[in-house]
Amino acid sequence: MEERILIVDDDITFALMLRTWLSKRGFGVGTASSVAAARTALEAGGFSLVLSDMRLPDEDGIALLQWMAGAGVAAPVIVMTSYAEIQNAVRCMKLGARDYVAKPVNPDELLKKIREALDVPAAPAAKSASKPAPRAAGSFSEQPLNYIEGRSDAARQLYEHIRLVAPTNMSVLVNGASGTGKEHVAQLIHRESKRAGKPFVAVDCGAIPRDLAASEFFGHVKGAFTGALADKTGAFEAADGGTLFLDEVGNLGYETQVQLLRALQERRIRPVGSNREIPVDIRLVAATNEDLEAAIARGTFRADLYHRINSFTLRMPCLRQMRGDIPLFADFFLDQANRELDKRIVGFDAAVAAALAAYDWPGNLRQLKNAVMSATLLAAGEYITCRDLPAEVTGGPAEPAEAPLSLRDPASEEEQIRRALATAGGNKSQAAKLLGIDRKTLYNKLHLYGIE
Numbered sequence: 001m002e003e004r005i006l007i008v009d010d011d012i013t014f015a016l017m018l019r020t021w022l023s024k025r026g027f028g029v030g031t032a033s034s035v036a037a038a039r040t041a042l043e044a045g046g047f048s049l050v051l052s053d054m055r056l057p058d059e060d061g062i063a064l065l066q067w068m069a070g071a072g073v074a075a076p077v078i079v080m081t082s083y084a085e086i087q088n089a090v091r092c093m094k095l096g097a098r099d100y101v102a103k104p105v106n107p108d109e110l111l112k113k114i115r116e117a118l119d120v121p122a123a124p125a126a127k128s129a130s131k132p133a134p135r136a137a138g139s140f141s142e143q144p145l146n147y148i149e150g151r152s153d154a155a156r157q158l159y160e161h162i163r164l165v166a167p168t169n170m171s172v173l174v175n176g177a178s179g180t181g182k183e184h185v186a187q188l189i190h191r192e193s194k195r196a197g198k199p200f201v202a203v204d205c206g207a208i209p210r211d212l213a214a215s216e217f218f219g220h221v222k223g224a225f226t227g228a229l230a231d232k233t234g235a236f237e238a239a240d241g242g243t244l245f246l247d248e249v250g251n252l253g254y255e256t257q258v259q260l261l262r263a264l265q266e267r268r269i270r271p272v273g274s275n276r277e278i279p280v281d282i283r284l285v286a287a288t289n290e291d292l293e294a295a296i297a298r299g300t301f302r303a304d305l306y307h308r309i310n311s312f313t314l315r316m317p318c319l320r321q322m323r324g325d326i327p328l329f330a331d332f333f334l335d336q337a338n339r340e341l342d343k344r345i346v347g348f349d350a351a352v353a354a355a356l357a358a359y360d361w362p363g364n365l366r367q368l369k370n371a372v373m374s375a376t377l378l379a380a381g382e383y384i385t386c387r388d389l390p391a392e393v394t395g396g397p398a399e400p401a402e403a404p405l406s407l408r409d410p411a412s413e414e415e416q417i418r419r420a421l422a423t424a425g426g427n428k429s430q431a432a433k434l435l436g437i438d439r440k441t442l443y444n445k446l447h448l449y450g451i452e
């Protein structure tokens with residue numbers, strides 16, 4: 001049976017991120033942004049664990065624990081607290097909290113504590129198709145979540161293809177416009193492959209001077225050419241056993257393409273100036289925002305290399321093809337920005353949410369990330385307003401900037417409603433206002449999605 005966790009935190013973006021992360025690991029998740037909302041949720045029942053912040057808008061985590069003890073709610077509680085408040089964590093443990101984690105939360109540590117508290121084995125049946133492969137030290141599992149998966153059809157299909165191709169040894173060509181997340185996908189392929197414990201080496205083919213390309217790929221020996229002051233290991237050797245990522249592969253010079261093809265075919269390389277051949281075992285992932293077939297037709301890209309690097313193509317959707325995911329990504333980037341800039345912006349006001357959802361995002365995820373980052377920096381109040389957004393976003397086409405939070409996309413609708421309810425502390429009239437719909441419509445939708 002699915003274990004349900006109640007997250008009690010008034011940091012909505014953090015709660016949303018945690019919720020996404022825990023759902024991907026097979027848990028059911030509810031959220032409450034105040035002690036009062038947590039009490040209501042716990043009274044309704046069905047939660048096997050509570051994950052609570054210490055400082056909440058109405059009361060604190062200690063009050064919640066006291067109430068739980070009095071009301072006979074037996075679910076174990078894990079308290080999340082900053083290092084500065086560790087004393088309170090100790091008090092919570094005395095009051096019956098099962099455990100505590102320090103904020104910023106290390107996801108792995110948290111997961112371990114949740115599993116211990118629930119007494120579930122280390123690898124529960126995950127809901128998502130993701131099978132964690134053995135991971136390299138310092139990779140995702142040890143770091144805070146640095147990416148999020150969209151839920152639109154286009155995103156789901158992409159991740160499905162990634163998970164199918166990742167465990168194979170096939171060369172993958174990631175094709176997509178600038179800022180769609182090609183490098184992130186290349187890293188994910190590596191992490192989900194059997195090579196995960198080995199190096200991931202990225203080469204930006206657009207950035208290497210042509211006359212140094214051979215040395216970059218294959219290395220050189222000291223004195224091989226003017227400026228070769230010491231031996232250098234090339235990217236192929238550095239990636240041995242792992243994955244070599246060639247970014248902007250369409251920018252490679254013709255001569256380098258020939259050398260690369262040979263190395264890929266023979267699976268061995270020779271450093272510049274050396275007569276020693278070195279066997280290499282690499283899995284190739286390449287990325288391009290160019291139409292390589294057109295480049296082949298123009299004669300600037302070799303067809304044989306193209307076929308060698310392209311056993312499987314992943315097409316990256318543009319952000320506007322994943323419009324329903326914009327709120328999810330925006331929240332995620334806001335959370336990142338809050339951490340990086342040490343701010344506590346709660347969210348986007350309704351006009352901003354509408355503007356973000358309506359804009360075309362030619363620079364894709366990178367542009368959205370930058371827009372949210374700069375707006376977070378500029379925001380003076382608790383919410384990001386249109387004044388904080390870059391002009392091109394607010395002046396964008398389609399809906400007027402004053403339009404309410406868009407509920408056009410069923411894929412994101414439930415999420416938006418939950419978010420609005422959480423922001424409004426469970427007050428339905430206020431949530432309806434935030435969503436730009438009337439109370440009756442909200443009630444209908446609550447019923448439709450089974451939201452209590």
Ligand SMILES: Nc1ncnc2c1ncn2[C@@H]1O[C@H](COP(=O)(O)OP(=O)(O)OP(=O)(O)O)[C@@H](O)[C@H]1O
Binds near residue numbers: 148332
């Ligand atoms: N799924 C994701 N979740 C969160 N952030 C993402 C995601 N995908 C991409 N990003 C962020 O968006 C930005 C652009 O991503 P990335 O550099 O991978 O794009 P790209 O397609 O390789 O761009 P370019 O072609 O210009 O090199 C990065 O800051 C990255 O962290």
